[in-house]
Amino acid sequence: MSAPLPWLEAPLQQALRQRAHALLFHGPAGVGQYEFGFELAKALLCEAGGEGAHRPCGRCPSCHLMDTHGHPDFKLLMPEALREPLGWPEEESRKKDAKPSKWIRIEEVRQAIDWSHQSVSRGVAKVLLIHPATAMQEASANALLKTLEEPAPQVRLLLTATDPELLLPTIRSRCQRLALPMPPREAALAWLQERGVAQPAVLLDAAGGRPLEAQALAGEGVDAAAWAALPQRLRLGDVTAVAQWPLPRLLETLLKLCHDLMAVAAGGAPRYFPADALPSGAALPALAQWSRELTQLSRHDEHPWNASLLAESLVAQAAALWPAARPAAGARPRVTTLGR
Structure with missing residues (x-):
C-alpha cells in the first residue's frame, strides 16, 4: 500500500531507512505534513512480517488500529483547533463553550512524555507525532528536550513544521531533518482530478501549487469560475x-x-x-x-x-x-x- 499522497512515497521510504529516534520533517503548508507523519507512524508500527515486506501493509491488526485511531502505541499531539478538521474527536477535557486552542499546552506535552515511558503494548514500537511542532510554546518545547535527547527504548518521535527555523535551536539540534517536496504539477493535478475537483489547474495556482490547499478551497465552495471572477x-x-x-x-x-x-x-x-x-x-x-x-x-x-x-x-x-x-x-x- 503506497502513501496516501503519491508525491510523499519517496520521502516515506527515505524516513524508514533513516530510522531516526527523532525526525523533524518540514515543507510548505498544504503538501501533507500531517498525512506524511501519520503514514510514517503507521509504517513504523506495522506488523507485516518479512524483511522485504512493504510497510505500512494496510492489512495487519496494527494498520487497522491506526486507521480507526485506536492504536495504543501511537499518540498524537496537536492543537484542539486542528482535531476536527483532521478527523479526530475533541478532547473530553475541553469545555463545550471554550474556543479551541491553537497551541499545544505544556500539560499535554508532559502527559505524552509519561506515556512514552510506559511499556510497549504490541511489541513493535511507540510513536509520538507532534503536529505542528511550532504550536508548542517555549515552555512546552523545553519540557520535551530531555525526551528528544534520551528517548525511552523503542520510542520514535515525529515532529512537523512548515518553517523549522521557528522552532527552538535546541529542538532542531536534537532531530534529524527531512524536507518534504512540493509535488510535480502534473502529479498534483492528477490527484485533484481523482478527487473530483473541476478545472484543478486554476485552484492549484490559487493555492500556490499546494494540492491539499487547493482541495480545501474546493471544499469551501470556491470553484475555478468564482476564483477567476473574484x-x-x-x-x-x-x-x-x-x-x-x-x-x-x-x-x-x-x-x-x-x-x-x-x-x-x-x-x-x-x-x-x-x-x-x-x-x-x-x-x-x-x-x-x-x-x-x-x-x-x-x-x-x-x-x-x-x-x-x-x-x-x-x-x-x-x-x-x-x-x-x-x-x-x-x-x-x-x-x-x-x-x-
Missing part, C-alpha cells in the same frame, strides 16, 4: 463575493491578489490568478501601501473583529485601488490597524 468583483466593491469567508482566508486571498497586481504592474507574471482576470490600472505605490496594511492586519487575525464590517472595509479598500470603478459618493474607508 478580482473584478472586488474592483466593483462587491462584498457578497467574500461575505461568508473566514477572516484568515479573506486576508490570505487579498494578499495573493495584491501580489499578482504588483507583479503585473512591475512587468511580471501573476502567480495565483489567471492573467486575464486581473483588472489593470491599479498604481504600484497604492498596491505597496495596501500590501503593508494587509500584512499588518494578518498578524492580528485572531483579534475579535466584527467580521462583516471588516470584510466590507477590506473590499472597499480593494475597490479604491481603481478610482474609476469607485462609487461616486463616499470616501475610501480605512482599516483600523494596531499601532495607529
Whole structure:
C-alpha cells in the first residue's frame, strides 16, 4: 500500500531507512505534513512480517488500529483547533463553550512524555507525532528536550513544521531533518482530478501549487469560475463575493491578489490568478501601501473583529485601488490597524 499522497512515497521510504529516534520533517503548508507523519507512524508500527515486506501493509491488526485511531502505541499531539478538521474527536477535557486552542499546552506535552515511558503494548514500537511542532510554546518545547535527547527504548518521535527555523535551536539540534517536496504539477493535478475537483489547474495556482490547499478551497465552495471572477468583483466593491469567508482566508486571498497586481504592474507574471482576470490600472505605490496594511492586519487575525464590517472595509479598500470603478459618493474607508 503506497502513501496516501503519491508525491510523499519517496520521502516515506527515505524516513524508514533513516530510522531516526527523532525526525523533524518540514515543507510548505498544504503538501501533507500531517498525512506524511501519520503514514510514517503507521509504517513504523506495522506488523507485516518479512524483511522485504512493504510497510505500512494496510492489512495487519496494527494498520487497522491506526486507521480507526485506536492504536495504543501511537499518540498524537496537536492543537484542539486542528482535531476536527483532521478527523479526530475533541478532547473530553475541553469545555463545550471554550474556543479551541491553537497551541499545544505544556500539560499535554508532559502527559505524552509519561506515556512514552510506559511499556510497549504490541511489541513493535511507540510513536509520538507532534503536529505542528511550532504550536508548542517555549515552555512546552523545553519540557520535551530531555525526551528528544534520551528517548525511552523503542520510542520514535515525529515532529512537523512548515518553517523549522521557528522552532527552538535546541529542538532542531536534537532531530534529524527531512524536507518534504512540493509535488510535480502534473502529479498534483492528477490527484485533484481523482478527487473530483473541476478545472484543478486554476485552484492549484490559487493555492500556490499546494494540492491539499487547493482541495480545501474546493471544499469551501470556491470553484475555478468564482476564483477567476473574484478580482473584478472586488474592483466593483462587491462584498457578497467574500461575505461568508473566514477572516484568515479573506486576508490570505487579498494578499495573493495584491501580489499578482504588483507583479503585473512591475512587468511580471501573476502567480495565483489567471492573467486575464486581473483588472489593470491599479498604481504600484497604492498596491505597496495596501500590501503593508494587509500584512499588518494578518498578524492580528485572531483579534475579535466584527467580521462583516471588516470584510466590507477590506473590499472597499480593494475597490479604491481603481478610482474609476469607485462609487461616486463616499470616501475610501480605512482599516483600523494596531499601532495607529
